[in-house]
Amino acid sequence: MKITFAQGVAMALSEALASDPNVLMIGSGFMGLSPSARDLLNPVLRDYPERIFVTPISELGLAGAAIGAAACGQRPVVDLGTGSFILEAFAQVANEAANIHYMTGGQTSVPATFYSLAGIRGAGAAQHSGRMQAMLGQVPGLQVLAPGAADDAYGLLKWALLESQNPSVFLSHSLLFDETSEIVAGAAMLPVGKARIRREGTDLSIIASSIMVARALAAADTLEREHGVSAEVVDLRTIVPLDRETIVKSVAKTGRVVIADECPLSFGVAAEVAATLAERALSHLKAPVLRLAVPDVPIPYSPPLEAELIVTAEKIAAGALRVLGR
Amino acid sequence: MPQELSLEELCRLYEQMCLIRLFEGQVQRLASTGEVPGFPHLSTGQEAVAVGVCANLSDDDMIFSSHRAHGHVIAKGSDPYAVLAEILGRQDGLCQGRGGSMHLVDAAKGVLGATGVVAGNVSLAAGAAWAAQLRGEGRIAAVFSGDGATGAGVFHETLNLASLWRLPLLLVCENNGYAEFTSREEHSNVAKVSTFAAPYAIPSRTVDGNDLLVVHEAAREAIGRVRNQEGPWLLECMTFRMAGHYVGDAQRYRSKEEMEAMKEKDPIVRLGRHLAGRGVPAQKLDGLMAGAKGRMEAIAERARKAARPDPATVLDYVYSAKLAAEEN
Amino acid sequence: MQRQDPAERVAAMLRIRRFEEQCIRLANEKRFPGHFHVYIGQEATAVTACEQLRAEDFIFSTWRNHGHLLARGAAPDRMMAEILGKSGGYARGKSGTLHIAVKGLGVPATSALVGGALPLATGAGLACKRRGAGISVVFFGDAALEEGAFYEAMILAQVWQVPTLFICENNSIPPEQRKRGQFTSSTLPAARLMDVPQSLQVKAEAVDGGDLEALSECFARLVAEVRGGGGPRFVEVRCTRWTGSFPLWPELPSGDWQLDWAFGGKPERADLATWIEQSDPLALYLKKIAAAKSLERSKVTAIDQRVKAEIAQAVRFALESPYPAAREAYENVWAGAKQ
Numbered sequence: 001m002k003i004t005f006a007q008g009v010a011m012a013l014s015e016a017l018a019s020d021p022n023v024l025m026i027g028s029g030f031m032g033l034s035p036s037a038r039d040l041l042n043p044v045l046r047d048y049p050e051r052i053f054v055t056p057i058s059e060l061g062l063a064g065a066a067i068g069a070a071a072c073g074q075r076p077v078v079d080l081g082t083g084s085f086i087l088e089a090f091a092q093v094a095n096e097a098a099n100i101h102y103m104t105g106g107q108t109s110v111p112a113t114f115y116s117l118a119g120i121r122g123a124g125a126a127q128h129s130g131r132m133q134a135m136l137g138q139v140p141g142l143q144v145l146a147p148g149a150a151d152d153a154y155g156l157l158k159w160a161l162l163e164s165q166n167p168s169v170f171l172s173h174s175l176l177f178d179e180t181s182e183i184v185a186g187a188a189m190l191p192v193g194k195a196r197i198r199r200e201g202t203d204l205s206i207i208a209s210s211i212m213v214a215r216a217l218a219a220a221d222t223l224e225r226e227h228g229v230s231a232e233v234v235d236l237r238t239i240v241p242l243d244r245e246t247i248v249k250s251v252a253k254t255g256r257v258v259i260a261d262e263c264p265l266s267f268g269v270a271a272e273v274a275a276t277l278a279e280r281a282l283s284h285l286k287a288p289v290l291r292l293a294v295p296d297v298p299i300p301y302s303p304p305l306e307a308e309l310i311v312t313a314e315k316i317a318a319g320a321l322r323v324l325g326r
Numbered sequence: 327m328p329q330e331l332s333l334e335e336l337c338r339l340y341e342q343m344c345l346i347r348l349f350e351g352q353v354q355r356l357a358s359t360g361e362v363p364g365f366p367h368l369s370t371g372q373e374a375v376a377v378g379v380c381a382n383l384s385d386d387d388m389i390f391s392s393h394r395a396h397g398h399v400i401a402k403g404s405d406p407y408a409v410l411a412e413i414l415g416r417q418d419g420l421c422q423g424r425g426g427s428m429h430l431v432d433a434a435k436g437v438l439g440a441t442g443v444v445a446g447n448v449s450l451a452a453g454a455a456w457a458a459q460l461r462g463e464g465r466i467a468a469v470f471s472g473d474g475a476t477g478a479g480v481f482h483e484t485l486n487l488a489s490l491w492r493l494p495l496l497l498v499c500e501n502n503g504y505a506e507f508t509s510r511e512e513h514s515n516v517a518k519v520s521t522f523a524a525p526y527a528i529p530s531r532t533v534d535g536n537d538l539l540v541v542h543e544a545a546r547e548a549i550g551r552v553r554n555q556e557g558p559w560l561l562e563c564m565t566f567r568m569a570g571h572y573v574g575d576a577q578r579y580r581s582k583e584e585m586e587a588m589k590e591k592d593p594i595v596r597l598g599r600h601l602a603g604r605g606v607p608a609q610k611l612d613g614l615m616a617g618a619k620g621r622m623e624a625i626a627e628r629a630r631k632a633a634r635p636d637p638a639t640v641l642d643y644v645y646s647a648k649l650a651a652e653e654n
Numbered sequence: 655m656q657r658q659d660p661a662e663r664v665a666a667m668l669r670i671r672r673f674e675e676q677c678i679r680l681a682n683e684k685r686f687p688g689h690f691h692v693y694i695g696q697e698a699t700a701v702t703a704c705e706q707l708r709a710e711d712f713i714f715s716t717w718r719n720h721g722h723l724l725a726r727g728a729a730p731d732r733m734m735a736e737i738l739g740k741s742g743g744y745a746r747g748k749s750g751t752l753h754i755a756v757k758g759l760g761v762p763a764t765s766a767l768v769g770g771a772l773p774l775a776t777g778a779g780l781a782c783k784r785r786g787a788g789i790s791v792v793f794f795g796d797a798a799l800e801e802g803a804f805y806e807a808m809i810l811a812q813v814w815q816v817p818t819l820f821i822c823e824n825n826s827i828p829p830e831q832r833k834r835g836q837f838t839s840s841t842l843p844a845a846r847l848m849d850v851p852q853s854l855q856v857k858a859e860a861v862d863g864g865d866l867e868a869l870s871e872c873f874a875r876l877v878a879e880v881r882g883g884g885g886p887r888f889v890e891v892r893c894t895r896w897t898g899s900f901p902l903w904p905e906l907p908s909g910d911w912q913l914d915w916a917f918g919g920k921p922e923r924a925d926l927a928t929w930i931e932q933s934d935p936l937a938l939y940l941k942k943i944a945a946a947k948s949l950e951r952s953k954v955t956a957i958d959q960r961v962k963a964e965i966a967q968a969v970r971f972a973l974e975s976p977y978p979a980a981r982e983a984y985e986n987v988w989a990g991a992k993q
Contacts, residue, residue, distance in 0.1 A: 024460075033689060033902060056490075056800030056841035057768045061449045061483030068453020068467075071438060072388070074460065085767070088801075091480075095443055096450065102643045103429035105422035108438065109646035123688025123739075125752045127766050141644055165646030297987050302739030302747025303687060308980040477809055479802015486800060489843040516855055525849035 001185065005147070006031060006177040008154030010040035013077070016161035017048045020075060023161050025052040026062055027079030032117045032174045055079075063089035063114065067097045070112035070167070077161055077170075083118030083130025086169065097167040098141030110167045113160040119173040119211055119262055120299060120310060129299035133210075133239045134268040136169050143168040144239035148213025149198075150181035152237050155189035164192075173211045195243035197250070201232030204256035204320055207247055207273050209236040212260040212311065219316035231320060239269055247273055248281045255286040258319045260311055265293040290323050292316060331542065336601060337614060339381060339538060343373040343594050344618040346397045349406055350569065352626045353396065353413060353427075357573040361630060363415050366427040369397035371536075371568030374593035375470070375500050376401035378541030379561070382549045383468060388436045388454045390447035390469040393428045394500075394567075395440035398470050404432040407625045416632035423635040424643065438467075445471060445478035448497070452484045455495035455558075466552050468496040473503070476519050488558040489526035495558040496548055497523075500535060502567045523560040535563025536593040539600065566591070658705065660949045661957060663866065667697040667936045668961040670721045673730055675910050676969050677720070677737060677751075681903070685973070686738045690751040692904045693721030694911075695896030696823055698866040698935035700725035703791065703821060705870065706877035710788035712760045712778040714771040717752050719764050722793055726759050730968035735975045742975030746982060760788075769794065769801030772820070776807045779816030779886065789817040789880050796824040796890075799850055800841055808854045811886040818886045819876055820856070822847065823863065825893040829932040832862040832892045851888035863893035864932075866939040894933035897925045913958055916940035917951060 003011065009030060016023045028045060031037035045052060055062055059080050066078040080086045086093060097110045120129040136144045143166050147153040153172065160168045190196055198213060199220050208216040216233045223229035234250050236243065251257045257277060261270040270291040277289055292311045300306055331339075350368045357366060369376065376397035383389065383402065391398040396413070400406055404420065412419025413427045420432050428442040438454060441447045451469035458465040475481050476499070488495045499519045516522065520530035529551070533544045541563060548559040566588050570577045577585075589595075598611050674692035681690060693700065704725040707713070715722040723733060728744070736743025737751045744756050752766040762778070765771040775792035782788040798804045799822070811818050824837065824847060837847040844850050851858040861872040869891065876887045898905045908921035916937035920927045930937045943949045 035902065053491075054840060056483075056486060057797050058483040058487065058800050058802065060480045060802050061452075061487055064446075064449025064480060064484070065453040065456060065487060068390075068438075068450030068455075069457045070453070071450065072454045072457035074453075074457045088767070088803075091443065091446075092449065096441070096446060099429075100439070101646050103421060103425040104431040104433070104439070104643075105420070105424045106643040106646075107421070107431055107433040111646075123686070123750060125688075125748075125750050125766070127770075128752070295984065297984060300748040300983055301688070301745075301750030301752070302743075302978055304977045304980055305739075305747060305983040308983040477806065479804070479806045481802075482805040483800070483802045486842060490841070516853075521853050521855075525844040525853045527843065527845070 002180050002182055003150050005150040005153045005179045006037040006040055008150040009157055009172060012154050012157035014044045016158055017051055020162055022075045024074055024076040026066055026076055027055045028052055029079050030115055034177055037177050059085055059088035060092055063092035066112045067092055067110055070110045071108050075111050075161060077113040077115055079115045082128050083116055083132055084127050086116050086132055094139045098139045102141060109165045111164055112167045114169045116169055116171050117174055118171045121174045123301060125301040126298035131263045133171055134263045137239045146171045146210040146239050148210050148235045150179055151183050154183060159192055171210060175211055179214055192238055193241040193243060195237055195246040196235045198235045199233040201230040202254060203230045204323055205232045205234055205250040205254045207234045207257060207259045211262055215313040216260055216316055218313035222317045223320055244276050247276060251277055251281045252284040255284055256323045258290045258292060258316060258323055260316050261293045263293055264296045266296050268293050287323050290319050292319050333604060339377050340597050340601060341614040341618055342377050342401060344615045346373045346400050347594060348618050348622040349400060350396060352622050354573055362413060364426060366413055366573050367394040368569040368573060369394050372500055372565050373397055374538040374541050375535045375563045375565055378538050379498055379545040381542055382545045385436055386465050388438050388467040390438055390451040391440045392471050393442050395430050399430045399437050402437050403435045404437055407629060410625055410629040411632050414629050417635045418632045445475035445481045448475060448484045449480050452488050452493055452495055455493040458494055464553060466494040466496060468498060470498045470500060473499060473501040473519055476522055485523060485526050485528060489528050492557040494552050496552050497560045499562045500565055501562055502565050518562060520560055520562045528558050528560055530560035532562040535565030536591050538593060538597045660943045663701055664954060665957050665961060666701040666725055668958055670697045670724050671911055672961050672965045673724060674720060675906060676965055678904050678906050688750060691718040693718055694898060696893050697721055698869055699823055699863055699891050702866060702869040703873050706873050712790040714775045714792040715764050716794055717766040719754055723754055723761060728756050728759060730965055731971035734968045734972035738972045740972055740975035741978040742971060747978045769798040769803035772798060772804050772807035775818050776811045776816060779811060779818030780814055782817050791819045791821060793821045793823060796822060796826060796847060808851060808856055812854060812856050815885040817880045819880050820888040822890045823893055824890050825895045827892040827894055829894045832864055847890050856886050856888050858888035860890040860892055863891040864935045864938055866935055897929050913955060
């Protein structure tokens with residue numbers, strides 16, 4: 001059946017609440033400002049009121065409460081709001097949740113999920129356009145889930161809520177809410193830590209995650225239609241764990257790569273992918289890697305300014321042509 | 327109606343306080359010979375709080391502590407050898423050497439952890455209390471923090487949440503008058519931490535934290551009410567730390583008069599006086615102290631010789647279970 | 655900026671209200687993207703607070719900042735251009751509505767995070783103290799008391815005894831409780847909101863946000879105390895939310911506010927009519943000065959025409975202002991760098 005990304009999130013929450021009494025929802029603003037998406041949560045709000053907690057705006061305190069509850073056997077998901085807000089809770093997410101299992105020599109695990117509506121949504125200015133995945137990826141012990149399509153929105157969130165033994169940040173992108181995928185009810189999800197080849201190709205690899213997946217696929221269509229270029233699109237699905245094997249395998253096959261990421265360029269996810277290729281695939285590369293990421297600039301409000309900074313499908317296609325020497 | 331503690335029970339608590347005092351003495355000694363990695367924080371002088379509160383908790387209850395946790399952990403029932411081994415970073419330590427002094431955890435005894443972050447555990451304790459509430463098994467969570475933690479926003483956020491959700495949470499604030507090297511008067515206009523609990527209608531008491539009997543009784547009442555689902559409680563124990571903020575702190579910010587006055591209020595001395603007044607012979611008290619001393623010396627010797635963790639295992643425990651990708 | 659004259663006060667409040675109405679209209683016409691927030695229904699607070707401020711004082715606001723900035727003296731045309739993301743805006747389009755700042759008017763930065771500006775305001779108060787001149791004022795909503803940042807900012811302000819006035823605009827109050835009453839909230843268990851700052855040893859009081867004269871007296875007194883070195887103060891301004899603010903995006907039920915509604919007329923929408931009668935600070939003030947005969951109705955009408963013309967010019971300016979060049983996206987990341 002076909003579902004949207006937003007439906008996938010709502011279904012994952014609903015099914016998780018139904019199947020495990022330890023699952024708790026802290027906050028209910030998972031769908032941001034989209035009225036239609038917000039409506040999707042009404043059944044959940046109606047059916048499980050005792051496990052859904054209305055909250056004051058206390059990201060720090062609530063993240064900590066989620067961590068403490070998780071350390072004692074609950075499986076909470078806490079809505080930390082728009083992307084940058086996770087920084088309000090960063091002290092708990094990074095300094096507590098991620099360290100506990102290691103510091104205790106293996107005694108305590110923290111299966112808490114931090115839900116973040118991250119990414120550049122348009123006209124959000126500097127504090128409502130947060131892309132935290134690289135920063136979060138720098139925290140040992142923290143999983144960073146970044147679904148790029150509805151099937152993984154559903155599968156990864158459900159996995160985090162029901163199966164994961166470790167703390168996760170689930171990065172939901174509001175611009176993906178209407179993207180659709182086919183899912184087969186009851187089918188097993190691709191394992192966490194495996195990237196997915198969304199489109200097979202031979203001329204170059206486009207490595208993408210989150211919102212970049214849809215744009216990479218659009219770029220690949222353009223490249224084929226207008227330039228006869230066959231691009232392979234690799235959907236990372238998770239930033240941590242990062243599937244380095246699939247990345248290397250794809251580039252070993254194609255010899256050229258464009259890495260598309262929404263984080264700021266420096267010290268970003270793309271940098272990590274590029275470093276991996278430099279270390280493990282140098283002999284396969286026919287051209288230097290190309291990173292397409294957002295410049296190191298606080299996100300400005302005015303549309304033409306913001307548009308200048310965003311990594312679009314057009315930029316990805318243009319980058320691909322550059323890497324192909326055209 | 328306060329229950330009288332039996333003399334036997336009181337002697338046990340006296341002995342436990344002695345053990346903690348001597349434990350900290352050993353840590354200080356080992357630190358001075360360079361055998362303790364990092365900078366441990368000693369709770370010398372604050373034994374009555376740890377012992378008086380933990381005597382009212384079971385293994386099923388959970389405690390969280392701060393960076394000054396040694397006394398709490400031992401009072402809750404952890405094996406002092408495993409605690410000291412952890413402080414020395416040895417494989418036999420509570421956390422196999424991974425955590426050290428500021429990350430002591432003994433899950434089997436409900437010690438869910440020390441933390442190196444001021445106020446870092448306050449909201450975690452609220453979460454544990456919340457889990458206990460949801461499970462409905464009558465367990466409670468207690469968190470020890472210092473007066474310095476009240477400057478952290480999360481302390482107040484937690485008071486708000488604990489009150490809103492009526493959590494079975496006991497907050498024990500050891501007000502020793504110092505946040506690191508800054509006296510309370512310098513960093514706060516609020517002398518008593520219990521003031522912060524008032525707007526949230528969280529009941530609180532401020533007691534003399536150096537009187538074991540007072541602490542024990544106050545904790546008994548508070549814990550009883552918390553366990554009875556009456557919502558959170560804040561117990562403020564006025565005390566002092568006899569050692570510095572950390573081992574190596576010369577305490578130049580405290581006057582000689584202040585240090586002398588402390589000796590008069592030593593909680594072990596005070597309890598000893600009380601016991602003597604009730605007919606316990608000096609010989610017995612001395613024997614308890616000497617026994618604790620001998621025990622600690624043996625523990626220290628054993629811990630110093632304990633094996634260090636194998637560097638090849640440094641990646642163990644980062645994650646709870648093998649990740650799917652690793653298995654493929 | 656002394657504006658105790660009724661005509662000036664009416665003009666200042668109307669300027670905010672008419673400006674906000676145009677924002678809503680422009681948003682409906684899709685002239686600018688993104689979410690925005692209007693100050694309709696709270697104008698008396700910004701106007702009377704800013705009457706007490708001097709050039710050397712600082713203001714901090716939130717995402718709901720238009721009223722505060724206009725009351726402080728910001729130019730409507732530059733503000734509107736900013737809201738539309740145009741180069742004529744105060745930040746040449748970089749901030750949009752959420753972060754409008756005007757350094758020259760003592761508004762150095764505007765945070766869009768709940769409680770975000772509170773610590774900034776404490777820091778500004780500290781700077782004023784060290785300079786020996788000026789005070790800082792921060793406007794925020796009741797939800798900020800749920801944020802740890804509030805506590806941290808207030809505790810520091812009190813310990814450092816900085817000249818900072820914390821103005822909490824609590825717009826969740828039913829009309830009959832504005833002058834006195836509890837604060838029933840599902841997210842803050844304090845019986846009275848003021849109990850919280852008082853427990854932090856900061857002197858606190860409450861005032862009716864619908865009563866301009868009560869606000870004026872309150873701010874005059876508190877600003878004098880703060881300016882006189884008395885340390886920080888907290889005031890809860892108790893307001894009843896404007897009905898157009900309840901939907902996710904602001905709406906103008908019954909269209910633009912009509913002057914007539916303060917002089918006996920009623921809008922079609924019953925909830926709006928009730929709000930105007932019981933809670934609209936502008937209408938309540940107009941009724942008061944009409945009864946006291948301090949300002950003739952014809953003068954009020956003339957003021958409104960003038961303000962409407964001013965705002966219309968501001969809208970024209972904003973619409974005609976060009977968008978900034980794309981390369982400007984890279985500018986102003988660093989202070990002092992070559993552009």
